[in-house]
Amino acid sequence: MHARLMVVVAHPDDETFGCGSLLLHAAAAGATTAVVCATRGEAGEPAPGSGVTAAELPAERERELRAAAELLGVARVDLLGLADSGMAGPPGPGTLAGADPAVVAGRVLAHIEDFRPHVVVTLDAGDGHRDHAVIRDATLAAVGRSKWRVPRVYLQCLPRSLMRRWLLHLAGERPDSPYLEADVPGTPDELVTTIVDTGRHLARRERAIAAHASQVSPYEGMPDDLRRAFLTSDHLRRVVPAWDGGAPEPDIFSAAVSSQAVQD
Template identity: 40%
Template sequence: MSGARILFSFAHPDDESFTGAGVACQCAAAGAELALVTATRGQAGKVGDPPVCTRDELPATRERELRAAAEILDIRQVHVLDYKDKALAEAAPDRIRTDLVSVLRAFRPHIVVTFDPNGLNQHPDHIAISRFTSDAIAAAADGRWASDGQPHRVDRLLWTPSVPPWELARQADLALHPGIDFVFDIEPWRERKVAALRAHRTQHLAIDRLWFSQDDVERLLSVEAYRQAWGPALTEVPMRELPLAAYE
């Protein structure tokens, strides 16, 4: 069994289910320990139609949904920060760096997963968390940076690809796509990805539109992919699973 520790760093509740639900299940099944940090509570999201909650109740409701999804995916540690949804880029850099460095030094992940610098779909919050995560990884390894815990160096940083997750399985040449370094067959965990997506009840309109209303939904829910930002050289491209054996 692997002793790898993997941290997912995203902007909103539901990002983890969109981009890495199957990978999380695959890695947990191999023995990896998983953690998630989410920078906002999704305060600017939808409340559902019919409403699942009031607008005032939305942040707490979305946090509960996030924790329910994480439990489905065997993500054992969940850190929810409270930065402003749709304004994450305006967060004070020193403050969010400190928050993320604390998580990195406490959990001490070997692998970190976040959005690519273009935010996958150009969402400003996705772009911001990508930048803040990369900054925090560098700071966490620097003993001069004052924060809780001892310095820690991450082995590998992975990004979501530029292809939206609900489109990946439609790319016939996905394995040939430059910037696709990992292609995962997540069919064995498809039902758990469905359950994790369904856990985000307030966001059912977008989830239904992007996933469950599609004619080829089973195929769309069977593939996930990542790009390696940096880390040890890969033995092949694309790889079909994360290199967890190094941590056994």
């Protein structure tokens, strides 16, 4: 059976910086993939030297999203039409964090029932960004309401042990970074249920990262070993069906597709 993967994210570049290798892995396995993005990243800041103005940023970030998605083998890209909420301050009207949660979930639900994915992946919000938490909650709510029963749902994770390595590197390079004053971000390692080896897709993912030229990549300036640790293995937390323990599973598709055969 032909597998379908839907990745639901908050901002242009989440699909690449967070889930790029997984999308490449899925496409290489013959799956049809879709990205649903809630916003056009209006509240971001143009990267120094990008030549992009604040007024141009939403259109440019959408263009980058579509260009990166093409590099990642994504079959379709859909936007939910909400605005980027930014990192702090009262969320404005029409923003992802300011919207009625039921409305956000309803928009995700429409795409789930149209695309009928075997696997849905969204962000686990371990980085603390409120928009990531909102789209996570909306996606899980949409899955729960959908007439199309999604066999497998995952949260994309950054393991806390890996984030500790990043903070150690950051302390040596930028000891005044505000990230060093906060709690260690990321997902506790014991909650990671799935580790997919995506190393063979590194070069193409790097090209997709470069397509988001208006934004500063979170991997910029990392030593090679740390960069590869982030970009060559995808870590996920399976939430549907609930994880029953044991060694991490190495893939996301086979059981999902076989369990969906009757519904198709």
